[in-house]
Amino acid sequence: MTEEAIDVVVVGSCMTDLVSQAPRLPKAGETIHGHKFFIGFGGKGANQCIQAARLGAKTTMVCKVGKDFFGDNYIQNFKDNGVNTDFVGQASDAATGAASIIVNNAGENAIVIVAGANMLLGSEELHKALPAIGHAKVLVCQLEISPQTSLQALRMAQENKVKTIFNPAPAIPDLDTDFYRASDVFCCNESEAELLTASPVSNLEEAHRAGQELLRRGCSSVIITLGPQGCVVVETQGSPSKHVQTTAVKSVDTTGAGDSFIGALAFYMAHYPSMPLEEMARRANQVAGLSVQTVGTQTSYPFKKDLPAELF
Ligand SMILES: Nc1ncnc2c1ncn2[C@@H]1O[C@H](COP(=O)(O)OP(=O)(O)OP(=O)(O)O)[C@@H](O)[C@H]1O
Numbered sequence: 001m002t003e004e005a006i007d008v009v010v011v012g013s014c015m016t017d018l019v020s021q022a023p024r025l026p027k028a029g030e031t032i033h034g035h036k037f038f039i040g041f042g043g044k045g046a047n048q049c050i051q052a053a054r055l056g057a058k059t060t061m062v063c064k065v066g067k068d069f070f071g072d073n074y075i076q077n078f079k080d081n082g083v084n085t086d087f088v089g090q091a092s093d094a095a096t097g098a099a100s101i102i103v104n105n106a107g108e109n110a111i112v113i114v115a116g117a118n119m120l121l122g123s124e125e126l127h128k129a130l131p132a133i134g135h136a137k138v139l140v141c142q143l144e145i146s147p148q149t150s151l152q153a154l155r156m157a158q159e160n161k162v163k164t165i166f167n168p169a170p171a172i173p174d175l176d177t178d179f180y181r182a183s184d185v186f187c188c189n190e191s192e193a194e195l196l197t198a199s200p201v202s203n204l205e206e207a208h209r210a211g212q213e214l215l216r217r218g219c220s221s222v223i224i225t226l227g228p229q230g231c232v233v234v235e236t237q238g239s240p241s242k243h244v245q246t247t248a249v250k251s252v253d254t255t256g257a258g259d260s261f262i263g264a265l266a267f268y269m270a271h272y273p274s275m276p277l278e279e280m281a282r283r284a285n286q287v288a289g290l291s292v293q294t295v296g297t298q299t300s301y302p303f304k305k306d307l308p309a310e311l312f
């Protein structure tokens with residue numbers, strides 16, 4: 001497979017969401033009855049890969065699931081979305097990553113995440129996937145797998161002149177500065193920018209400043225997403241950063257909006273390499289904006305056919 005061109009390779013996580021809706025969250029030792037249960041496909045890496053695939057990118061996922069029902073099911077989900085699964089491994093000594101989620105009537109939640117097989121993705125798997133990583137147009141990484149694995153993947157991409165998008169999520173306060181240097185686009189949300197810069201990011205002014213700070217740490221460009229306010233794009237050090245506004249919509253479920261944005265960005269970087277980053281961000285805003293208008297994570301991600309032709 002790997003001889004033909006690949007647009008986007010994602011090295012990252014896969015999680016099965018097990019969601020129970022109940023009137024309230026149970027206390028320790030308590031058993032309560034809920035009224036709805038569903039299983040969803042999640043994990044930041046997989047989400048981003050599937051959004052890119054739905055826009056028409058040729059995608060390959062590099063990840064690890066368990067040799068279990070959820071793992072088999074997830075592989076089928078990738079296939080159903082046209083994602084190449086040659087580098088989806090199945091561990092026999094760990095379960096597929098799972099997030100047990102309880103949501104109460106007020107929309108509040110309690111979540112337990114067990115990363116499981118995600119943490120077993122390491123350099124051996126990356127070396128096997130080198131033919132794919134080295135031939136991709138864009139590589140995308142997050143922090144739901146071992147940070148060392150993410151960093152190694154970013155470096156492998158850079159050595160092969162493959163563009164990199166790094167999404168430092170979930171954020172860790174003392175992120176190795178090599179991550180910045182290995183990122184062509186460093187893309188995070190307000191709370192992640194806040195944690196990384198150790199200063200508040202609650203308005204545009206502060207987002208611009210945080211973007212400049214992250215840029216100083218060595219990435220080529222920074223995007224900070226701002227929910228209904230779109231995002232801020234910061235490119236060359238010292239030059240003004242740009243606020244890329246979007247049409248704010250009434251959101252039904254914002255879960256996975258950030259991943260939709262990043263998946264779309266990866267698609268645009270792969271398909272339109274000479275498009276200004278600001279324009280890619282403008283289009284990614286529109287894709288993610290559509291994803292917040294229906295419930296679910298991957299279930300809310302639009303396909304190319306759902307979007308206006310001017311986005312392609
Ligand atoms: N209400 C909204 N109206 C329009 N676009 C939105 C809205 N909410 C989110 N978006 C789009 O989604 C992108 C990502 O949203 P946000 O910055 O909230 O990411 P996030 O916090 O990582 O998302 P989440 O954690 O909910 O998955 C925004 O940059 C924007 O393009």
Ligand SMILES: *[C@@H]1O[C@H](CO)[C@@H](O)[C@H](O)[C@H]1NC(C)=O
Pocket residue numbers: 169170171189190191192258
């Ligand atoms: C940013 O993303 C994280 C997940 O990585 C999420 O928990 C947090 O709520 C998001 N912050 C904002 C401001 O949306």
